[in-house]
Amino acid sequence: MKRALISVSDKTGIVPLAQTLRARGVEIVSTGGTAGTLRDAGVPVTDVSDVTGFPECLDGRVKTLHPAVHGGLLAMRSNPKHMEKLDELGIQPIDLIVINLYPFRQTIAKPGVTLNEAIENIDIGGPTMLRAAAKNWQDVVVIVDPADYGAVLGELERDGAVSRDTRFALACKVFEHTAAYDAMIAGYMDRQRGVTFPDTLTLTFEKQQDLRYGENPHQRAMFYRETGDLSGTLCAARQLHGKELSYNNISDTNGALDLLREFDETCVIGVKHGNPCGVGVGETVFEAWQKAYLADSVSIFGGIVVTNGTLDRQTAAEINRIFIEIVVAPEYEEEALRVLKKKKNIRLLELPGLGRPMPAGTLDMKKVSGGLLVQEMDLGLLADEGLRVVTRRAPTPAEMKDLLLAWRIVKHVKSNGIVLAKDGQSLGIGPGQVNRIWATQQAIERAGERAKGASLASDAFFPFDDCVNAAAGAGVIAIIQPGGSINDADSIAAADAAGIAMVFTGMRHFKHS
Numbered sequence: 464m465k466r467a468l469i470s471v472s473d474k475t476g477i478v479p480l481a482q483t484l485r486a487r488g489v490e491i492v493s494t495g496g497t498a499g500t501l502r503d504a505g506v507p508v509t510d511v512s513d514v515t516g517f518p519e520c521l522d523g524r525v526k527t528l529h530p531a532v533h534g535g536l537l538a539m540r541s542n543p544k545h546m547e548k549l550d551e552l553g554i555q556p557i558d559l560i561v562i563n564l565y566p567f568r569q570t571i572a573k574p575g576v577t578l579n580e581a582i583e584n585i586d587i588g589g590p591t592m593l594r595a596a597a598k599n600w601q602d603v604v605v606i607v608d609p610a611d612y613g614a615v616l617g618e619l620e621r622d623g624a625v626s627r628d629t630r631f632a633l634a635c636k637v638f639e640h641t642a643a644y645d646a647m648i649a650g651y652m653d654r655q656r657g658v659t660f661p662d663t664l665t666l667t668f669e670k671q672q673d674l675r676y677g678e679n680p681h682q683r684a685m686f687y688r689e690t691g692d693l694s695g696t697l698c699a700a701r702q703l704h705g706k707e708l709s710y711n712n713i714s715d716t717n718g719a720l721d722l723l724r725e726f727d728e729t730c731v732i733g734v735k736h737g738n739p740c741g742v743g744v745g746e747t748v749f750e751a752w753q754k755a756y757l758a759d760s761v762s763i764f765g766g767i768v769v770t771n772g773t774l775d776r777q778t779a780a781e782i783n784r785i786f787i788e789i790v791v792a793p794e795y796e797e798e799a800l801r802v803l804k805k806k807k808n809i810r811l812l813e814l815p816g817l818g819r820p821m822p823a824g825t826l827d828m829k830k831v832s833g834g835l836l837v838q839e840m841d842l843g844l845l846a847d848e849g850l851r852v853v854t855r856r857a858p859t860p861a862e863m864k865d866l867l868l869a870w871r872i873v874k875h876v877k878s879n880g881i882v883l884a885k886d887g888q889s890l891g892i893g894p895g896q897v898n899r900i901w902a903t904q905q906a907i908e909r910a911g912e913r914a915k916g917a918s919l920a921s922d923a924f925f926p927f928d929d930c931v932n933a934a935a936g937a938g939v940i941a942i943i944q945p946g947g948s949i950n951d952a953d954s955i956a957a958a959d960a961a962g963i964a965m966v967f968t969g970m971r972h973f974k975h976s
Contacts, residue, residue: 464604464619466535467559468492468511469501470527470589472566475609478504480561483616492557494519494526514555527588536560536595540602559604560596561612564589564644568690571651578655585648590641600634601627607640643667647690659824664837671698677710684710695819696720697812700791703800705810708789712767712810716789719769722875724818725844726771731755731778735766738894742872744887748772752781754888759909760785767791771818774799793817829976844871846969851946853955858941858964862918866943866966869920874972878922881906881930883939885917899923903930907937914938923971924948928957935961945971 467489471477474497481491481501491508493501498508511526512518519526535557538545549556565586570576596605604625606615611633618625646665653661668687677684686708688698697717702708708716719734726744731751733741740762743754748770756763767789768782774792779799782790789810790803803811825840852858858866869884876882877895881902884890891910893902899921907914915938924947925931931954934942942958946967958965 464489464558464624466490466492466555466557467561468527468532468557468592469561470494470497470511470592471561471563473563473609474500476612477501477561477609478506480612480616481506483619484559487619489559524587527592530554532557532592533595536592536603537599538602539599557596557603559606559615560592561606562589562593563607563609564593564640567644567651568647572692581651586644590644593637593641597634597637600630604630605633605637607633607637611636643669643690659826659839660837664835672707674710674713675707682710686710686713695814695816697814700812700814700817703795703811703813704804705789706808708810712789716767716769716791716812718875719767720791720814720817722872723769723771724820725871725874726818729770729772731768731770731772733759733763733766733768735762738877739872739875739889739892740766742868742884742889744868748775749778749781751887752778756781756785758889759892763787769817776802779803791817841874841972841974843970844874848969850943851967851969852964853946853951853967854958854963854965856959856962856964858918858966862941862964863966865918866920866941869918870943870968873920873922874974876922876974878973878975880922880974882920883907883910883914883917884920885913890914890917899925900927900929900933903933907933907939910937916940918943920944923973924951925954926950928953930954931957931961931963931965935963939963942966943968945969947971 467484469477469481469491470493485491485506491501491506492511492514493508494511498510501508515529515531517529531554534549534552534554538549538556540546565584567584570584571581593605593607596603604615614629615625618629646667649665667690670685671688672686674684674686676682693699697713697720715734715737718737719732722732722739723730728744729748729751731743731748732739733755741755741758743751743758745751745754765786765788768787769791771793774795776796776798779802783802783806787809789812791812791814793815794813803809821840821842823842827838827840829836865885869882872884872889873880873882876892879896879899879902881893882889883906890913891906893905896902896905910917917939918941919934919939921944924945926948927950941964943966955965
């Protein structure tokens with residue numbers, strides 16, 4: 464290894480790397496700010512303009528786009544004609560390049576950034592050199608990530624060379640990096656045009672966590688995070704205690720947080736296997752916990768608990784009375800943490816801003832064999848025209864409050880879904896049934912005697928009046944549903960006959976996965 468080209472925006476670790484290379488007799492070629500940083504540290508540097516014989520120009524837009532650079536990167540050392548051509552043209556091979564790209568992601572994350580500012584932070588020469596070096600990986604070592612400096616220097620010190628396997632792995636990392644970089648730019652450009660669903664969808668995700676397995680032990684799994692602002696999402700949570708999250712933990716907790724975003728008031732939600740099993744709203748977290756727990760004290764065992772309030776010692780003590788997999792809160796009292804940490808395996812996550820609404824246009828995705836289903840996330844609650852009372856009796860203010868609570872919950876229950884609620888508490892949840900009457904019967908059975916005087920929500924319209932009749936028989940006094948069935952008149956008539964107040968929302972909330 465005789466010559467290295469170094470040009471980085473992230474200067475982390477670059478001086479020790481360059482110093483070690485120089486100590487091994489490697490010539491350092493560099494550009495702009497990187498060259499200045501190395502010189503300031505006493506590392507001799509050759510300017511790239513001295514290599515190309517051409518000055519940097521166009522405000523630095525053109526500096527490495529030159530045959531003296533790319534010939535040195537792309538020449539195959541095992542090809543005599545390539546090497547003869549380099550000699551003929553007076554081009555020296557480049558054996559190692561260390562490059563990371565203009566900070567496009569950091570630029571577009573800044574408040575008020577302009578399109579021109581973003582454009583100026585699109586790197587051209589960097590990706591070109593990276594791709595050239597990665598293509599010629601058998602002859603050129605290419606480093607795009609400061610985390611790899613140590614491994615490369617370690618092999619040089621131990622073996623005097625970088626192994627074939629390491630070279631290939633570094634080249635693969637380059638193509639991952641440049642693909643993600645281009646995808647990020649494409650996504651930003653589409654957003655500037657107001658395009659949500661482009662003809663070609665390019666996505667960028669970065670590894671967040673290795674998972675032990677997927678939904679089942681025989682399935683491999685990984686957790687990836689998006690780029691950009693992730694505050695308020697599970698990706699931004701800080702784990703304070705317990706084992707690492709599993710695939711199912713992450714999936715179920717994400718669903719719990721989606722439901723929690725529906726609430727401004729103090730709320731506690733219990734989730735089991737992707738469905739809410741208990742929801743409580745109260746003046747305090749403890750009151751909300753009691754309601755959520757008593758809503759279904761059987762199903763919450765082994766479940767996930769999330770709250771949008773500070774978790775206190777009293778609530779922590781009650782949570783510890785049963786087996787809970789995960790607790791998520793924006794913050795914890797110190798005493799609450801001490802209590803909860805007495806259990807070795809409970810996962811405790813701190814997530815400030817967890818109730819923050821998701822931005823409009825957030826995408827929801829589902830992989831299917833051979834393709835990808837993409838839709839806008841369901842961020843609505845009611846149709847623009849609002850609620851419409853369709854029965855002779857209108858709901859009282861208290862009943863309307865119960866109806867809206869049940870409606871917020873049922874939005875996040877697997878279809879077909881039915882929810883009974885009263886006085887800030889879910890009473891019965893019937894999730895994921897293949898017909899609506901079974902979901903209704905399940906929710907009523909779960910509520911038991913508490914169904915009397917409760918309000919009921921259905922995520923989609925009633926195809927028949929059987930659900931209304933079942934609700935009436937259980938003592939339900941108000942119903943909220945989207946409406947829109949050809950048999951709406953039958954359901955309305957059944958409600959009127961039972962003295963039930965019924966409200967149409969004009970918006971359904973199917974949730975199939």
